[in-house]
Amino acid sequence: MWKSILTVGMALTLGGCLDIPEQTSETTRWQNPPLPGPGNSPDADTELRTLISAFKLTGDPVREIQPPAITSPKARLGMKLFFSRALGGDMDVACASCHHPLLGGGDELSLSIGVGARNLEILGHGRKTANREPPQVPRNAPTTFNIALWQQHIFHDGRIAALADGGITTPDVPWPQPDPEAGRNLVQAQARFPLTSSHEMRGENFDPDGTNQSCRRLIAERLGGYGSRQGELSSRETAYWLEQFRNAWNTPDGLPNTLITEQNISIALSEYERSQVFVANPWSAYVQGDNAAISEQAKKGALLFYRPAGSGGYGCVNCHSGDFFTDEQFYHTLMPPVGPGKQVGNMPDDGLDRGRELVTGKSVDRFRFRTPSLLNVEVTGPWGHNGAYTTLAGVIRHMMDPFLNGLNYDRKQVLQQNIQSDELQERMRYILACDVQLPGQDYSGEDVQHMLAFLLSLTDPCVKDKACMAPWIPADDGGSGLHLQARGPDGRPL
Ligand code: HEC
Ligand code: HEC
Structure with a gap:
């Protein structure tokens, strides 16, 4: 179904995007390491351990970085x-x-x-x-x-x-x-x-x-x-x-x-x-050897995440790589262009956010955004550079098939008032004319559930625990004045 819309998009030769070569010097393409084929290993743990070592995961994204203690x-x-x-x-x-x-x-x-x-x-x-x-x-x-x-x-x-x-x-x-x-x-x-x-x-x-x-x-x-x-x-x-x-x-x-x-x-x-x-999550414990740290569902999701697209997985690791789940590079993923867009310098003020192009000035970078880390992604919504998706399952489906989901995007999910979403279809066609870098494939509802279970295993329990977060929140203004008394929608302190 998206193919017919894609053809409409292709007809609009806007911004010279159709001529964009697939790669930039900044984008290092990931190479498939040798993997066991799907089904070759009936045992999820065995296959996952092979993937973990193929992708050189350690379960410790902090490694040589030395962050200060909150008590410093x-x-x-x-x-x-x-x-x-x-x-x-x-x-x-x-x-x-x-x-x-x-x-x-x-x-x-x-x-x-x-x-x-x-x-x-x-x-x-x-x-x-x-x-x-x-x-x-x-x-x-x-x-x-x-x-x-x-x-x-x-x-x-x-x-x-x-x-x-x-x-x-x-x-x-x-x-x-x-x-x-x-x-x-x-x-x-x-x-x-x-x-x-x-x-x-x-x-x-x-x-x-x-x-x-x-x-x-x-x-x-x-x-x-x-x-x-x-x-x-x-x-x-x-x-x-x-x-x-x-x-x-x-x-x-x-x-x-x-x-x-x-x-x-x-x-x-x-x-x-x-x-x-905040990196002490169940997946880290699993990577470090504890087979019981995550559920069977999450293991199925991990397999979908790490297996290459078309070989029983979605190749999410192509971009969300390493223990920090990002390659820190930029891709056009067809994120629905809601919001006012961003205008910089002499770029056209057409209500779109051209992302990386606003920095480099290169049309090859148009609509590319940085790969986000997925650690604690459960609590960092809404998702996407403009918060277009308000459910985690929604953005997962987008990452599995951006064409189907981007083009059928339901703008009603953005509950915040006055977020611009006029001309969304026209804008989608416009950005579709630029090289979208997510392959997109058919997926099942079951795959979405498994992927969700995997992404939820990337949450450090501390971030959902008020007492655990207390050291990062000042108890009172102490005399500083102008201290933000954060309140929730009900007016009560957060
Ligand atoms: C009005 C809301 C707002 C306020 C106030 C604000 N930020 Fe942000 N912050 C944002 C937005 C939106 C972005 C993303 C901007 C972009 O990428 O173009 C951002 C980005 C960041 C990032 C980059 C995160 C990343 O993953 O690259 C950091 C760090 C950050 N802000 C820290 C701060 C600090 C420190 C302050 C106070 C000095 C601050 N912010 C005040 C909204 C805010
Ligand atoms: C081609 C690189 C690439 C691949 C492959 C990829 N992603 Fe992404 N992902 C991105 C980029 C770039 C963004 C940010 C897009 C934006 O903000 O416009 C993103 C955003 C996300 C987000 C939202 C995170 C946030 O904080 O807003 C999630 C969740 C996500 N991806 C999960 C996945 C899953 C699951 C897969 C596999 C089905 C996947 N991604 C495949 C590049 C990729």
């Missing part, structure tokens, strides 16, 4: 900053407004709402824009969980990236040049950007003619109570922050203007985020 002084300070609305231009949005530890490190919305929320403390499904306006942030907030494990690309389009020679490129410099201010790692480089974004945290009126760097500097001056933003916080609040920074940097006599700087703010934020390592 800088991570503790970072947590307080992460929950403080003082980082928002109009003091109404905190990082935690869109990345709350009890909401899977995200916000449970398809598209995030930053500044301009009707009630700034309500998070999750109940968070709405004032005046019922469409959300202005065009993308879904990814989880901050396991953020320390990314080695190459941050953001859905990878606009923050580690360069081969050791530097980090960011949107502050022409791609792919190194940004001298990026900081010590990808997470710090990222933490410097949300406060400069007018839709996320900055608002329209804070330092409106300034640069990203002047915006960061002014926020630091506000927290430190020095320079031109002196007096925006009470003296009790600035004294609180000074004490916190002195503790974290172990400099009892440190001065506000040398200690409370944009670099130190982003270091503390990133140490907090990097401490959010």
